[in-house]
Amino acid sequence: MVNAYRVDYRTLSPYVRFVHEVVIPPGAHNPERYIYDHEFIYVVKGSGSLRIEDKTYVMNPGDLLYIRPQRANEMFVSDDEPMHCFAVHFDYVFLGESADFSPYGVYLDRKSDEASPDANWLLARPDAELIDMVIPERMTPVRVHQFFEAFRELNARFQDTRANAQIGLKSSMLNLIGLIDQELTTEEGIWIGHSHADVMLDAIHYMKQNYTGKITLPTLAARAMLSPKYFGTLFKQATGQSVAQYVLHLRLEEAKRLLRENTLTVEQIAERVGIGDLFYFSKLFKKSEGLSPKRYADSLKWLGFNGKQRT
Missing domain, CATH: 2.60.120.280 (Regulatory protein AraC)
Known part of the structure; x- marks a missing residue:
């Protein structure tokens, strides 16, 4: 071709x-x-x-x-x-x-x-x-x-x-x-039948519990008793994403949930999800969602969404 x-x-x-x-x-x-x-x-x-x-x-x-x-x-x-x-x-x-x-x-x-x-x-x-x-x-x-x-x-x-x-x-x-x-794929996004699916599933559960803190490839690799390079390759094969991309996805999904609740400021939410730099958080959020965190939150207010399902 x-x-x-x-x-x-x-x-x-x-x-x-x-x-x-x-x-x-x-x-x-x-x-x-x-x-x-x-x-x-x-x-x-x-x-x-x-x-x-x-x-x-x-x-x-x-x-x-x-x-x-x-x-x-x-x-x-x-x-x-x-x-x-x-x-x-x-x-x-x-x-x-x-x-x-x-x-x-x-x-x-x-x-x-x-x-x-x-x-x-x-x-x-x-x-x-x-x-x-x-x-x-x-x-x-x-x-x-x-x-x-x-x-x-x-x-x-x-x-x-x-x-x-x-x-x-x-x-x-x-x-x-x-x-x-x-x-x-599983609900976690792991390819069914992957030879290291159980190891990757354990890593994802760890990420979900600790994504507000610092999660590094060497840390996850050490938990799996694999080299960082090999673990990173396996994770990408199993999920289609790098470790950094997966962690970022978890953080942004939690940020959207908190924005829907409308009880914290954007700065507090950035801190809560583990991205302390407000400017960097806003840049990542806009790249993912197409609009800034504030505009995302404002759009929910405009729709009358307050974190609970309307009747």
Whole structure:
């Protein structure tokens, strides 16, 4: 690929190119193909297998398959029954008109008024990868009903021909990605199945209890009996964040809670959450929330929010 953009949770804005619900006949073989954007396949009924490059995955009801751009893939459907599935083609951000293409001519061999791009252009088009989440090529979500409804909603919204339909489509895609994130991480944000998940969970519990004081990487590493460098690497692998980023998140979440209570000054809150420098606290808060602590608190007053749920 010529360009690969790095997309994080803040810049994630999925562009859905194509959605379809299909029933594939028993014994069908979809020959090898390449795709040039990202694709999710969700199996509703039936079974088969999907080869992606040199790996072959079983496809059963409830399985979610993920194909990344420029991966050779082919599908086989079992002889027993048809396969009912949903497929979604998308990019993690809209890459611009110059990088867009119609899926009908490229994937479905349907003729249109637009000339289909050639293979060299497709191979050279840029890509955007989501760096905050590592989605496996095959997973079996436990939230079966929620995933089915998410794909059904995506398909319905793709059929919407209104000019503003892309807004709903984007919202539905964000919901699906959010469901995937819930399947892959614990409430603490640790990747499920990580080899050192228990060690990282202990570190996070320690951070939650002590974030108002000084928390350093060497301190956490010593608790885990690991070197600081190795601990830092493992923590980033397990959570997608550095130790410093995680501690800052805890502090700012507590700051927002205290601002909602409206019983302390901004300076007192900064001190309470472990960031003694008021100017630095305000700078960090604004970078995270898009407005200063005072304006955040004032906006809550304007809404009539006093720390308790209104009736």
